[in-house]
Amino acid sequence: MSVEIKTIDTLLEERRTFPPTAEFQRRARVTDDSLYRAAEADPEGFWAEQARRYISWYKPFDRVLEWNLPFATWFGGGRMNVSYNCLDRHVEAGRGDKVAYHWEAEPLGETRTITYRDLLDEVCRFANALRALGVKKGDRVGIYMPMIPELPVAMLACARIGAPHSVVFGGFSAEAVRDRMNDAEAVLLITADEGWRRGNAVPLKRNVDEAVERAPSIRNVVVVRRTGNEVPMRERRDLWYHDVIHDQPTTCEPEQMESEDLLFTLYTSGTTAKPKGIKHTTAGYHLYTMFTHDYVFDIQPDTVYWCAADIGWVTGHSYIVYGPLGNGVTSVMYEGTPDYPNKDRWWSIIAKHGVTVLYCAPTAIRTFMKWGPEHPAQHDLSSLRLLGTVGEPINPEAWIWYREHIGGNRTPVVDTWWQTETGGIMIAPLPGVTTLKPGSATKPLPGISAAVVDEQGQIIKVGGGYAALLKPWPGMLRGIWGDDERYKQTYWARFGDKYFAGDGARIDDDGDFWFMGRVDDVMNVAGHRISTTEVESALVDHPAVAEAAVVAKSDAETGQAISAFVTLRGGYDESTELIVELRGHVAKLIGPIARPKWIAFTPDLPKTRSGKIMRRLLRDIAENRQLGDTTTLADAGIVADLQRRSQEEQDKEA
Ligand code: PRX
Numbered sequence: 126m127s128v129e130i131k132t133i134d135t136l137l138e139e140r141r142t143f144p145p146t147a148e149f150q151r152r153a154r155v156t157d158d159s160l161y162r163a164a165e166a167d168p169e170g171f172w173a174e175q176a177r178r179y180i181s182w183y184k185p186f187d188r189v190l191e192w193n194l195p196f197a198t199w200f201g202g203g204r205m206n207v208s209y210n211c212l213d214r215h216v217e218a219g220r221g222d223k224v225a226y227h228w229e230a231e232p233l234g235e236t237r238t239i240t241y242r243d244l245l246d247e248v249c250r251f252a253n254a255l256r257a258l259g260v261k262k263g264d265r266v267g268i269y270m271p272m273i274p275e276l277p278v279a280m281l282a283c284a285r286i287g288a289p290h291s292v293v294f295g296g297f298s299a300e301a302v303r304d305r306m307n308d309a310e311a312v313l314l315i316t317a318d319e320g321w322r323r324g325n326a327v328p329l330k331r332n333v334d335e336a337v338e339r340a341p342s343i344r345n346v347v348v349v350r351r352t353g354n355e356v357p358m359r360e361r362r363d364l365w366y367h368d369v370i371h372d373q374p375t376t377c378e379p380e381q382m383e384s385e386d387l388l389f390t391l392y393t394s395g396t397t398a399k400p401k402g403i404k405h406t407t408a409g410y411h412l413y414t415m416f417t418h419d420y421v422f423d424i425q426p427d428t429v430y431w432c433a434a435d436i437g438w439v440t441g442h443s444y445i446v447y448g449p450l451g452n453g454v455t456s457v458m459y460e461g462t463p464d465y466p467n468k469d470r471w472w473s474i475i476a477k478h479g480v481t482v483l484y485c486a487p488t489a490i491r492t493f494m495k496w497g498p499e500h501p502a503q504h505d506l507s508s509l510r511l512l513g514t515v516g517e518p519i520n521p522e523a524w525i526w527y528r529e530h531i532g533g534n535r536t537p538v539v540d541t542w543w544q545t546e547t548g549g550i551m552i553a554p555l556p557g558v559t560t561l562k563p564g565s566a567t568k569p570l571p572g573i574s575a576a577v578v579d580e581q582g583q584i585i586k587v588g589g590g591y592a593a594l595l596k597p598w599p600g601m602l603r604g605i606w607g608d609d610e611r612y613k614q615t616y617w618a619r620f621g622d623k624y625f626a627g628d629g630a631r632i633d634d635d636g637d638f639w640f641m642g643r644v645d646d647v648m649n650v651a652g653h654r655i656s657t658t659e660v661e662s663a664l665v666d667h668p669a670v671a672e673a674a675v676v677a678k679s680d681a682e683t684g685q686a687i688s689a690f691v692t693l694r695g696g697y698d699e700s701t702e703l704i705v706e707l708r709g710h711v712a713k714l715i716g717p718i719a720r721p722k723w724i725a726f727t728p729d730l731p732k733t734r735s736g737k738i739m740r741r742l743l744r745d746i747a748e749n750r751q752l753g754d755t756t757t758l759a760d761a762g763i764v765a766d767l768q769r770r771s772q773e774e775q776d777k778e779a
Pocket residue numbers: 393439440514515516517518519540541542543544545546566626627628640641642643649652653654
């Protein structure tokens with residue numbers, strides 16, 4: 126089945142809309158615009174009220190917002206602990222037996238049911254162990270783990286003792302781990318022997334060994350036994366998780382954290398080769414994840430919620446760990462891939478646990494479309510009452526397919542736009558209130574002020590431009606680790622008093638947002654952000670490569686795919702083997718998700734007379750489009766040759 130992507134203009138013409146159904150509204154938490162109105166009338170008062178409702182404070186805050194553009198302080202004077210808010214207070218309220226996670230391993234038949242009390246006990250034991258290893262409040266801790274329950278345990282243990290964590294996605298390379306540990310000067314790294322992925326063991330501990338060799342700040346590595354296969358353990362430096370928690374008690378006094386103490390950093394790709402450590406702090410972030418999770422997913426006491434992201438990305442931080450646990454919700458957590466052992470794995474999990482809310486990425490939906498509706502059709506999915514998407518624009522066909530084949534033509538689909546930097550969902554429907562339009566993330570949430578602006582930062586009422594955020598919000602990033610200047614330059618230099626999101630967007634005459642993808646040198650591959658320059662520097666790191674230019678090419682399954690143009694050094698010959706090697710080299714330096722799908726060799730790259738690579742032309746070539754303006758090209762002969770080569774490469778692949 127091929128997936129056709131309709132243009133937004135066709136969609137705007139078609140105007141297919143889905144108002145909330147009476148059946149959904151009957152149980153919905155909100156069905157009118159009261160929240161929007163309250164937030165609009167008094168934004169700070171609104172957030173103060175939410176902060177009192179959602180957070181259990183050790184000491185109440187005495188200020189709501191201090192805004193020193195672009196630096197925000199939320200809930201100043203307040204003290205709280207995020208792990209207390211995720212665990213202890215639910216247990217203290219008598220909900221200790223409620224399931225926090227139904228964990229499904231990738232190998233069939235292996236499951237764990239973890240209640241809030243179980244989770245609290247385990248977090249306390251590990252928090253004590255970390256303290257015993259000398260980890261203090263303010264120390265940074267690295268986490269590089271598969272999707273196993275010890276991953277949220279590790280994060281919450283860090284939060285409990287006030288040690289900011291820095292989770293590195295388990296699919297990233299040793300080099301990526303090392304760079305992030307060095308940037309954060311982390312003192313300890315938590316990992317597993319290996320992880321399971323599509324039946325194969327991923328060598329996490331071995332990657333860590335390679336990483337830590339040149340990460341001098343790491344004193345200890347704590348290793349969770351997952352696959353049980355043998356891995357090398359360095360005496361004194363490396364410790365088994367089960368050993369360090371063995372004698373620890375199941376109580377541990379949480380650190381009383383200031384509202385603005387750092388909770389974590391999470392690295393994300395920007396427009397340079399060096400990823401940025403996005404900083405999120407304690408109270409504002411936690412409030413914002415709970416608030417948005419609660420309302421966007423219409424959380425009910427009997428909700429069984431499943432966010433199918435990986436915790437290594439911000440979606441998992443906010444909507445597998447901090448939001449759902451803060452709200453005391455029962456979640457499903459799954460370790461593996463959707464096609465292991467069969468292509469119906471997700472649907473069997475939904476039927477087994479009676480999942481009511483599913484949150485996943487459009488790229489997954491397009492893959493399911495390709496696999497065919499017969500896989501979900503084998504299972505009873507009638508427990509589902511709400512579906513969500515995140516990570517990239519969703520094409521309307523995929524939206525409709527998702528609602529029809531997964532949601533039984535019944536459920537709302539909430540398309541949620543946000544970023545690592547925003548901490549939580551910014552633009553999305555409230556499912557009991559908003560009229561849905563396939564392909565549109567609809568409107569800013571209550572308390573959020575967003576607009577589409579032109580090149581000068583002027584607000585556009587109807588039409589296309591750049592997505593911008595107009596007011597600070599509690600979940601916003603507090604900066605980039607160690608680089609305030611880059612923070613100002615990246616997000617605030619463009620429009621001054623408005624946050625520049627890096628996304629193109631259109632706004633229609635109902636005020637609904639249609640996101641169009643990145644406008645900077647950042648690609649979005651299967652919902653993952655990858656910078657073109659990062660991939661370019663990985664390519665030129667290879668001895669055969671003299672120069673490389675990378676652009677995104679649209680792809681029916683992954684949204685965008687990485688397309689590279691490579692000039693070789695003298696003495697190296699173009700060959701299919703070299704293409705394979707270069708792909709592998711990028712995967713080794715960054716991780717498999719950054720592996721270019723297309724590589725075309727070229728004796729030269731198209732450049733302007735001043736030597737700037739003309740990416741716009743490369744994008745046209747990659748997409749097999751008519752070339753745009755070529756008058757500024759230094760050497761016009763190059764592009765015809767490139768077009769031919771790029772076409773040949775694509776024919777070969779097809
Ligand atoms: O381009 C937007 C796209 O993903 C980017 C943020 O990526 P990241 O920080 O990795 O976070 C992903 C998960 C929140 C955005 O700048 N994006 C995210 N959600 C959507 C989206 N594009 C269109 N529609 C969405 N719903």
